[in-house]
Amino acid sequence: KQEVTQIPAALSVPEGENLVLNCSFTDSAIYNLQWFRQDPGKGLTSLLLIQSSQREQTSGRLNASLDKSSGRSTLYIAASQPGDSATYLCAVRAGANSKLTFGKGITLSVRP
Amino acid sequence: KAGVTQTPRYLIKTRGQQVTLSCSPISGHRSVSWYQQTPGQGLQFLFEYFSETQRNKGNFPGRFSGRQFSNSRSEMNVSTLELGDSALYLCASSPWTGGNTEAFFGQGTRLTVV
Secondary structure (H helix, E strand, O other): OOOEEOOOOEEEEEOOOOEEEEEEEOOOOOOEEEEEEEOOOOOEEEEEEEEOOOOEEEEOOEEEEEEOOOOEEEEEEOOOOHHHOEEEEEEEEOOOOOOEEEOOOEEEEEEO | OOOOEEEOOEEEEOOOOOEEEEEEOOOOOOEEEEEEEEOOOEEEEEEEEEOOEEEEEOOOOOOEEEEEOOOOOEEEEEOOOOHHHOEEEEEEEEOOHHHOOOOEEOOOEEEEEO
């Protein structure tokens, strides 16, 4: 059974800092991995999708990497801003027809 | 292109009642999935529909059911509501063309059972 872990559960950093959010999963046989952002009381916003054959994806100040063999993904946020404050969730899909399995998320607070 | 639309946004129901939630996927998306989000359990998968057929089902009791219509819109029904069903219910759609499974979520329906 796939399990996804995100540690720590919460993180507070000063504005301008570069930061890395970690995601680990127990079964390396995945189809893809997706990072999401969730603002309080809202739905999930897709940030980046990495296919199992890819090593990384970039979008603006965000860069996500994937190391299937070690069961890890990282989301790198460059030059963090207060507007980046939200909960960041990673989710893995075991196969093309499979559900998404989510981690519990990391709640990020960027202090001005 | 309009995003995933969920209605209603908020619902308050009494224990024992039933409720129907609606999800309109992004135009052209064929797969619709439902998730329940609670502070304690996080996001848990309920079910997925593809071309009007349930393709996957999570580990929820039979009180939770769903369906998908020919226009890909989906509904989720919960019967005999319990206090523990209070949660944010999220719907996600995926294109599924060319193997594209990227999930796009709606704003959710906040269900409170009293």
